[in-house]
Amino acid sequence: MDDQLLPEETRDNDRIIPVNIEEQMKSSYIDYSMSVIVGRALPDVRDGLKPVHRRILHAMNELGIDYNKAFKKCARIVGEVLGKYHPHGDGSVYDALVRLAQEWNMRYPLVDSQGNFGSADGDGPAAMRYTEARMERMAAFLLQDIEKETVDFQLNFDDSLQEPTVLPTRVPQLLVNGSSGIAVGMATNMMPHNLSEAIDGCIAYIDNRDITIDELMNYVKAPDFPGGGIIYGMEGVKAAMHTGRGRVVLRGKINVETKASGRETIIITEVPYQVSRDVLTARIGQLVNDKIIEGIVHVNNESTEKEGTRIVVDLKRDAVSAVIINQLYKYTDLQTSYGINNVALVKGRPRTLNLKNLISEFVDFRHEVVVRRTRFELSEAEKKAHILEGYIIALDHLDEVIALIRNSTNPESAKQGLMTSFGMSEIQAKAVLELRLQRLTGMERDKIKEEYDQIMKLIAHLKELLANEAMRFDVIKTELREVKEKFGDTRRSEITYLDDEVSLIDLIKEEDVVITVSHLGYIKRTPADEYRAQKRGGRGSIGGRTREEDWIEHLFVASTHHTLLFFTEKGRCFWLKVYQIPDGDKQSKGRAIQNLIQLPSDDKIRAILDVKKLEDEAFVNSHYIVLCTKKGIIKKTDLEDFSRPRANGINAITILDGDQLLEARLTDGNSEIMLAVKSGRAIRFPEEKVRSTGRGAIGVAGIEVDNADDEVVGLICVNKEDKSRTILVVSEKGFGKRTAIEEYRITNRGGKGVKTISVTSKTGNLVGILDVTEKEDLMITCMSGVTIRMSVGSISEQGRATQGVKLIRLDETDQIAAITQLDEEQIVNPTDESVVDGSVKLSDASAVNGSVEPTDQSAGEGSVEPSGDTEPTVQ
Known part of the structure; x- marks a missing residue:
């Protein structure tokens, strides 16, 4: 503003300085921001x-x-x-x-x-x-x-x-207690950690300044919260350790208790960091009232200051605790995520810090403190030594010093005299004048000289400490270990790794287990050695306790380290690790498979494939999956198309109306395929007759199905170079036999095939076909849940057109539901003395159906029944 435009009195009395309002606001706000950032937040x-x-x-x-x-x-x-x-x-x-x-x-x-x-x-x-x-x-x-x-x-x-x-x-306070605050334009949210781990990380950094963040995480593993809880997944934590920004997911700790009445109760013993137990309890109650979570009868917060956290959630009798727990994690603060933002002031400036930055800044600060403390102590020691030197001079000339003091007119002249006569400094002279007379005794003189010697040793040590960096860091480590010894404790927060973060395979004991899946969709795994081997014709034992309308539909053996591929009748594929299947004894029902995979309610598992090396790229690229349907359609797809698991499954084959997926097999591209139908026919053709197609394809004809009542019952793939295997077929009424594979001539796919078993009213329809060796065991499961295990070598080898021998005795209303073989590595020698000559003792018979059946040795079980004639090949 020009002064000439102002009134005259204004120019004379005041001085107005023009200010740009935008610049003034900007400057003032920046000052305020820095004040909040540095001085508060x-x-x-x-x-x-x-x-x-x-x-x-x-x-x-x-x-x-x-x-x-x-x-x-x-x-x-x-x-x-x-x-x-x-x-x-x-x-x-x-x-x-x-x-x-x-x-x-x-x-x-x-x-x-x-x-x-x-x-x-x-x-x-x-x-x-x-x-x-x-x-x-x-x-x-x-x-x-x-x-x-x-x-x-x-x-x-x-x-x-x-x-x-x-x-x-001396404590790495920022790391162990964390911090949170909101400034202007920035914020910080740092998680607490375990003191013992933090100090171990500091010592590891001191020992190796080039240590990587991943190596530091071997010491400082993850945040450690005051209230415990379970850290669910480490990906976000690892990102925070490396970059200073990330996310940690924390779950409350839960126990499931079963009451005498059979009802399950969920007990919450730890809640996530800064989550109110009362609010959590009220939220659960609200979800129950709104019918978002069903299956909860009552919830109550029984926590006390003395006993700690205890929130009790009572479930209905038919509720599945695992499902309710997952719903609690999803809809309540029982699972909470915390954003990690490691922002702190470094030399007065805000900076985002990773784990190594936090540790290095603290260690550097401790080093600075040790240096400054040592310099202070050295200065104080030198001052003390200087005074003691004056004492020693005075004691060595005691008579002269006393005479000089007596003859001085005032303290100032005495001080000057001491400085002139004995070469003392002003500080020494003043200290001598203030010396008490009792210290002039002989004993006190010795103490002064001893104290002087100790001070000189201390001075030498402190000078060496200032000159030697390694010594200073040894001091820092000693002091850190002292803090750890006094205040260190164990972790409160557990760490749970997700499947894609760590190889749980290394933590799971590898063993063979029997996987059973019932008709109604209950799955379990049982150690293979629980199924004892019996002689052919035996009664069998309970392989799974099921409801009256349910029976064991799939039974096979797999290693806990393998991956299972589940194929549904509508052509979908799902994945599940064997060790993720709940463990159970032979008589348990198992867990509903819908709790383990996202299987739609209108679909059903039809085939299960055991894959050993789904993560091995070379293995995946050299293998194929062969699928077949009940109407005789067959399809081959690269295993690589199934090597990337998805939670909601993928489409494996397009199923036409009126058809269903039946079976799946894993091949190496060098096999011969055999299909069998329940009317007793089988076909054999080379695998190369079926070209590999994508997952969405329909497939091609594999075997001709004559009428609506007939359907495919089995698919096997036999390696062309393996001459040791024979074809085993079993009928629904317990008859079976083995036949040399050469008796099945090779034809083109899509034909009717040849007879594989003589189907009569006595044998019932064909229910299964396997390729086996004499060193393997056969496991047969009935719709009643009875399972028998026998040696394949005990089953005689016969021609294609015979009806076979009786493998298992069945009740009139019972039928065979599934057959499977155990490799020779999986065979456990029979040790159950209750199995004698294919019969069952009293203790076993009562376990089967509650009644005792006498041993029947006159019925001819175990002998080959004549077939009468040999039927010609079906063209």
């Missing part, structure tokens, strides 16, 4: 404290409220902090003081409380005039050596006092 990377926490601890230290001293009123502490260091309101100071004492918020509390300091359920503390506090023992290690000029001091808000800019902590 962000912690210092060195001691891990915000200014308010640092001032509280410093004020308590000045007041002498140590861990072994009496408590003082919180109002007294707050007043001290407000009046001297932190003029931002008593509420902010008291809230910060309270949080330092809350063990559910601080992994390692720094304030010892007395009175009502709130609760983990969100209850607030009592007024500061009622509560009392003192420092915890660990807080002393944050303030230790502060009087030795280890840190810089600055003027307080009114320049009347000095306050520390940082505390000389």
Whole structure:
């Protein structure tokens, strides 16, 4: 603004300075922002404290409220902090003081409380005039050596006092207790960690400055929360360790108890960090009322301060606890995620820090503290030695010194005389004049000389320490180990890795198990050695307790390290690791398969494929999956198309109306395929007759199905070079036999095939076909749940057109539901003495159907029944 435009009186009396309002607002806001960032919201990377926490601890230290001293009123502490260091309101100071004492918020509390300091359920503390506090023992290690000029001091808000800019902590406070705050344009949210792990990480860094973050994570594994819980997945944690930004998912800890009535109860014993148990309980009740979660009868918070967390969720009789637990994780704070944002002040500037940065900044600060402490101690020791040297001079010339002092007119002349006559410094002369007469005795003279010698040794040590960096870091490690010994503890938060983060295979014992899947979709795994071998014609034993309308439909043996591919009748494919299948004994029902895979309610498992090396790229690229349907359609697809598991499954084959997927087989491209139909026919053709197609293809004709009542019952793929295998067929009424594969001539796919068993009313229709060797065992499962295991070698080899021998005795209403073979490595020698000559003793018979059946040795079981004639080949 031009002065000539102003009124004359304004130009004479005032001076107006033009200011750009935009620049003024920008400058003022930046100043305010930096004040909030540096002075309130962000912690210092060195001691891990915000200014308010640092001032509280410093004020308590000045007041002498140590861990072994009496408590003082919180109002007294707050007043001290407000009046001297932190003029931002008593509420902010008291809230910060309270949080330092809350063990559910601080992994390692720094304030010892007395009175009502709130609760983990969100209850607030009592007024500061009622509560009392003192420092915890660990807080002393944050303030230790502060009087030795280890840190810089600055003027307080009114320049009347000095306050520390940082505390000389021996504890990696920022790492172990974390911090959170919202500044202007930035925020910090740092998780707490275990003290023992943090110190081990610091020592590892000192020993190897080039240590990687992954190597540091062998020591500092993950956050460790005050209330425990389960860290679910490490991907976000690992990202935070590497970049300073990430996410940690925390779940509450749950136990499932079964009451005498058979009902299950979910007990929540730990909740996630900063989650209110009352709020969680109310949320569960609301979800039940809104029918979002069904199956819960009652929920109650039974937590107490003495017993800890206990939230009881009572379930209905038919509720599945695993399903309810997953719903609780999904809809409530029982599973909570925390964003990690490691922002702290480094040399007064905000910076995002990874794990190595946090440790290195703390170690560098500790090194600076040790250096400054050593220099201070050296300076004090040299001052003390200088005075002791004056004492020694005076003692060596005691008579002269006494005479000089007696003859002096005043202390100043005596001091000058000592300095002139004996070469003392002013400090030494003054100290000699203040020396007590009792120290002139002979004993005291010896003590002074001994003290001088000790001081000189200390000076030599301190100088060596200042000159030797390795010695200084050894001191740091010793002090860190002392902190760990005093305050270190075990982890409270468990770590659970997701399947794609760690190879659980290494943690699972590899063993062969029998997988059974019932008609109604219940699955379980049982150790293979629980199924004892019996002689042919035996009665069998219970292989699974099922409902009357249910029976065992799939039974096979797999290793716990394998992957199962489930194929449904509608042509979908799902994945499941064998070790993920619930374990159960022979008589247990198992778990509904819908709880393990996302199987639609209108679909059903028809085929299960056991794949050993789904992660092996070379194996996957050299193998194929062959599928067939009940109407005789066959299809081949590369295994690579099935090597990327998806939770909701994939389409494996397009199924036409009126057809269903029946079977799946794994091949190496060098096999011969055989299909069998229940009317007793089978066809054999080379695998190359079926070209590989994509997952969505329909397939081609494999065998002709004559009428609507007939259907394919089995598919096998036999390696062309394997001449040791024979073809085993079993009928629904328990008859079976083995036939040489050469008796089945090779034809083109799509034909009718040849007879494989003579189907009569006595044998029933064909139910299964397998390729076996004499060293294998055969396992037969009936619709009643009875299972028998026998040696394949005990089954005689016969021609294609015979009806075979009786393999298992069946009730009139029972039928065979499934057959499978055990490899020779999986065979367990029979040790059950209750099996004698193919019959069952009383103890076994009662376990089958509650009644005792006599051993029948006159019925001819175990002998070959003549077929009468041989039927010609079906063209």
